[in-house]
Amino acid sequence: xxxxxxxxxxxxxxxxxxxxxxxxxxxxxxxxxxxxxxxxxxxxxxxxxxxxxxxxxxxxxxxxxxxxxxxxxxxxxxxxxxxxxxxxxxxxxxxxxxxxxxxxxxxxxxxxxxxxxxxxxxxxxxxxxxxxxxxxxxxxxxxxxxxxxxxxxxxxxxxxxxxxxxxxxxxxxxxxxxxxxxxxxxxxxxxxxxxxxxxxxxxxxxxxxxxxxxxxxxxxxxxxxxx
Amino acid sequence: xxxxxxxxxxxxxxxxxxxxxxxxxxxxxxxxxxxxxxxxxxxxxxxxxxxxxxxxxxxxxxxxxxxxxxxxxxxxxxxxxxxxxxxxxxxxxxxxxxxxxxxxxxxxxxxxxxxxxxxxxxxxxxxxxxxxxxxxxxxxxxxxxxxxxxxxxxxxxxxxxxxxxxxxxxxxxxxxxxxxxxxxxxxxxxxxxxxxxxxxxxxxxxxxxxxxxxxxxxxxxxxxxxxxxxxxxxxxxxxxxxxxxxxxxxxxxxxxxxxxxxxxxxxxxxxxxxxxxxxxxxxxxxxxxxxxxxxxxxxxxxxxxxxxxxxxxxxxxxxxxxxxxxxxxxxxxxxxxxxxxxxxxxxxxxxxxxxxxxxxxxxxxxxxxxxxxxxxxxxxxxxxxxxxxxxxxxxxxxx
Numbered sequence: 001x002x003x004x005x006x007x008x009x010x011x012x013x014x015x016x017x018x019x020x021x022x023x024x025x026x027x028x029x030x031x032x033x034x035x036x037x038x039x040x041x042x043x044x045x046x047x048x049x050x051x052x053x054x055x056x057x058x059x060x061x062x063x064x065x066x067x068x069x070x071x072x073x074x075x076x077x078x079x080x081x082x083x084x085x086x087x088x089x090x091x092x093x094x095x096x097x098x099x100x101x102x103x104x105x106x107x108x109x110x111x112x113x114x115x116x117x118x119x120x121x122x123x124x125x126x127x128x129x130x131x132x133x134x135x136x137x138x139x140x141x142x143x144x145x146x147x148x149x150x151x152x153x154x155x156x157x158x159x160x161x162x163x164x165x166x167x168x169x170x171x172x173x174x175x176x177x178x179x180x181x182x183x184x185x186x187x188x189x190x191x192x193x194x195x196x197x198x199x200x201x202x203x204x205x206x207x208x209x210x211x212x213x214x215x216x217x218x219x220x221x222x223x224x225x226x227x
Numbered sequence: 228x229x230x231x232x233x234x235x236x237x238x239x240x241x242x243x244x245x246x247x248x249x250x251x252x253x254x255x256x257x258x259x260x261x262x263x264x265x266x267x268x269x270x271x272x273x274x275x276x277x278x279x280x281x282x283x284x285x286x287x288x289x290x291x292x293x294x295x296x297x298x299x300x301x302x303x304x305x306x307x308x309x310x311x312x313x314x315x316x317x318x319x320x321x322x323x324x325x326x327x328x329x330x331x332x333x334x335x336x337x338x339x340x341x342x343x344x345x346x347x348x349x350x351x352x353x354x355x356x357x358x359x360x361x362x363x364x365x366x367x368x369x370x371x372x373x374x375x376x377x378x379x380x381x382x383x384x385x386x387x388x389x390x391x392x393x394x395x396x397x398x399x400x401x402x403x404x405x406x407x408x409x410x411x412x413x414x415x416x417x418x419x420x421x422x423x424x425x426x427x428x429x430x431x432x433x434x435x436x437x438x439x440x441x442x443x444x445x446x447x448x449x450x451x452x453x454x455x456x457x458x459x460x461x462x463x464x465x466x467x468x469x470x471x472x473x474x475x476x477x478x479x480x481x482x483x484x485x486x487x488x489x490x491x492x493x494x495x496x497x498x499x500x501x502x503x504x505x506x507x508x509x510x511x512x513x514x515x516x517x518x519x520x521x522x523x524x525x526x527x528x529x530x531x532x533x534x535x536x537x538x539x540x541x542x543x544x545x546x547x548x549x550x551x552x553x554x555x556x557x558x559x560x561x562x563x564x565x566x567x568x569x570x571x572x573x574x575x576x577x578x579x580x581x582x583x584x585x586x587x588x589x590x591x592x593x594x595x596x597x598x599x600x601x602x603x604x605x606x607x608x609x610x611x612x613x614x615x616x617x618x619x620x621x622x623x624x625x626x
Contacts, residue, residue: 061537062620082618083541090539097623101534105243110236115538117236118229162538 006073007169007201008035008058013067015053015224027053028064029224035170035203040196042215043205050224051205052174058203059093059172060085072169090115094163094200096192098175100155102147102162108154109134109143112161119166126165133161137191153184160191164200171195173204177211189214233544237551247527248556251520255560256567258513259599263568265509266595267587268502280499281461283469283489284342284446293442293483301475301482305447309464313340315444316425318434319415328367328416331443332425335360340446342488344407344419352386352405358424361390361401365409367416390418392431399424399431442483456499462492513602520556521606524549525613532614533622542615549610553603561599565592 015028027050035041035058045051056062058069060077068076077088089095102111112130121129134140137157147155156176163171173192177185193214196202204215212218220227242248287293293301298314305312313334321327335355338346344362346354355362391400401420420428434440447468449461456462469489475482528549535545568587 056620061618061623082536086536086539086541089537090541093539095537101530101537103240103531103534105240110240114535117233118540118544120229123232166539 005037006034007037007071009033009068009070009073010054010058011068011070013054013057013064013069015050015057015062016065026224028057031067031221031224031226033058033219033226035201037169037201038196038199040193040202040214040216041204042212042218043203043221044207044209044212044218045205045221046207049207049221051207051221053224054221055172055174055203055205059095059170060088090119090166092169094166094168094171096156096159096163096171096173096176098178100147100152100159100179102155102158104147107144107146108139108150108158111147111158112165115162115166130161130165133164134158137161138187151184153180153187156180156184156188157191160188160195164195168200170201170203173202175206175208176204177206177208185211230544230547233540233547234551237548238555241552241555244527247523248559251556252559252563254516254520255557255599256563257560258509258516258602259557259561259564259595260568261509262513262598263564263587263591263595265502265506266598267591268505280490280495281451281456281465282446282448283465283472283487284340284444285472285485285487286342286444287442288484288486292479293485294438295436295440295442297481297483298442298445301445304471304475305468309450310447310468311450313337313446313448314422314442315341315343316422316440316442317417318429318432318439318441320418320432328418330425330428331417331419332422332428333419335421335423337446340448341444343444344417348407349405350408352403355404355419355421358421359400359402360404360421362405362407362417362419363403364417365406367406367418392428396431399428457503459496462495465489466492510598510602513599514605517553517557517602517606518609519606521553521603521609522613524552525610528552529614529617529622529625533617533619536619537623545615546607546611549614550607553607553610554600557599557603561596 010031010033013028013031013033014026017025017027019025031050031054033043033054043051043054053062057064057067060069060080063078067078069078071077071088071092077085080088095101103114106114109127109130112133113126116126116129119126131140131143134143137160139154139157139161142150142154142158147158150158156179160171160176163173171192176188176192180188189211192202192204196216204211295316298316302312315331315333317329317331319327319329333341333344333355335357338344338354349362350365352362386403386406388403389400390403391398401418407419429436429440447465449455449464449468451461469487472487476485476487532545532549535548540548565587
């Protein structure tokens with residue numbers, strides 16, 4: 001049953017940028033991708049192959065020039081406006097960026113809570129959930145610290161906790177270990193893998209060959225095309 | 228609930244960005260201070276500056292030159308619907324100027340109306356604020372156990388003491404709330420009470436309207452709000468009134484002998500226009516500062532906003548976040564300016580001028596605060612336009 005259902009499907013995705021006045025860059029060319037619930041999928045490819053563009057298009061951060069992104073087998077999010085996409089991201093998507101993208105004036109726990117500030121969840125429940133996540137990522141004792149007081153690995157773990165706070169159906173991770181040492185990278189991958197086993201779909205993009213072994217499925221992208 | 232939490236957290240988070248906060252609180256504080264002073268200038272068109280901007284007053288030429296009947300005759304010629312009238316009357320108690328005192332009745336709600344005793348002429352204590360309050364002139368000395376036609380007066384000369392008039396009726400007691408500086412005209416010593424009680428006290432001491440009660444000054448103030456000043460209507464009315472009073476002056480037997488004080492129409496208009504110009508420049512400066520701040524926010528917080536949008540904040544929540552930051556900075560600047568002005572006034576003025584904790588009227592504070600908030604609007608629109616119109620991916624790609 002699990003194999004038949006898809007959580008997100010990209011169909012015939014094409015993304016073109018105009019660089020300068022006439023130079024057209026084909027970031028993605030007719031890419032198809034299907035993500036199933038609980039899958040840990042890695043998109044592998046060298047720099048400039050279109051990995052991040054694919055991730056941005058699938059997550060609704062960017063619009064494809066052509067193609068569809070069907071969520072839950074029902075709606076094409078490409079047709080949605082910014083308000084609908086914002087709600088989609090808040091309720092269904094978690095992001096882990098290469099550069100962590102934490103807010104510097106917020107403590108670790110506030111950064112984790114941040115995505116749900118606009119929601120109706122009570123402050124007490126939100127705090128309980130955030131504390132639980134920080135415990136899971138091993139940062140319970142670092143809760144009151146600001147990002148610049150944390151190591152790179154710790155910041156990335158905070159970012160993972162933030163991505164999971166809304167209990168998303170899909171986590172998008174864009175080179176999450178790109179700025180980390182080996183130990184920290186292994187820790188981050190273990191966390192993402194654990195989350196995948198719990199039923200969350202994880203789409204990780206990276207150029208790091210060593211990460212392939214952690215994924216359930218590896219897709220290779222080169223020059224904007226899936227090979 | 229979610230929006231409220233976003234607003235609350237935004238206020239907290241904006242305070243955490245200390246360097247930016249301090250710099251802009253200082254800038255908004257300077258802006259707020261200027262706005263408070265400018266708005267205060269206009270607010271005083273309804274108070275201290277009334278006589279200059281929209282009034283005329285007459286003062287007796289010498290002792291006993293305007294009697295109560297003469298005053299009544301004169302007031303019959305004034306249109307009550309166009310002018311508010313503030314009289315200063317007096318009667319002498321005992322036998323001045325050799326001894327005794329002069330009891331003066333003023334309109335305590337209009338302390339600006341009497342040129343001799345304004346709030347800023349109080350040396351200690353405070354201005355009278357009701358029926359049972361009294362002020363005395365400096366060096367006020369009245370012997371204790373002093374008798375006159377069956378009455379006796381017991382007086383003490385410090386703020387907080389009481390002075391009691393005992394007659395055939397129930398004694399009338401006044402609490403001395405303030406001591407004011409003497410002017411050349413204050414001889415014998417003055418005891419100033421409210422007009423609300425002046426006639427009762429005169430009756431209590433058997434003073435005769437025709438022969439014992441005199442008028443020291445009358446202030447006529449053109450009615451109407453600040454709009455009446457701005458369109459110049461008050462100037463026309465005051466100009467006409469001054470002409471009419473000059474006519475009455477030619478019959479001193481019926482109306483008494485007095486001199487007229489009125490600022491010329493041209494001077495009033497010039498002063499008003501200068502105030503208006505200053506105000507316009509102040510608001511313009513405010514718009515510039517607030518817009519500058521907004522522009523800097525669009526630079527400093529551009530990436531943060533992109534993160535917020537990426538993790539699911541919609542446009543409304545991002546607007547709340549940014550608006551709260553601007554308003555927090557503006558509010559803190561306004562509070563800082565208000566406290567600075569209040570503090571400066573408390574340190575430099577006499578204690579009495581400061582009858583209440585806050586010297587600036589609430590209207591000035593409310594109007595000034597509103598002006599500061601209004602100056603933030605163009606900046607907020609700029610932020611909305613510059614940040615919200617950009618999709619987060621475009622901001623991420625800028626790195």
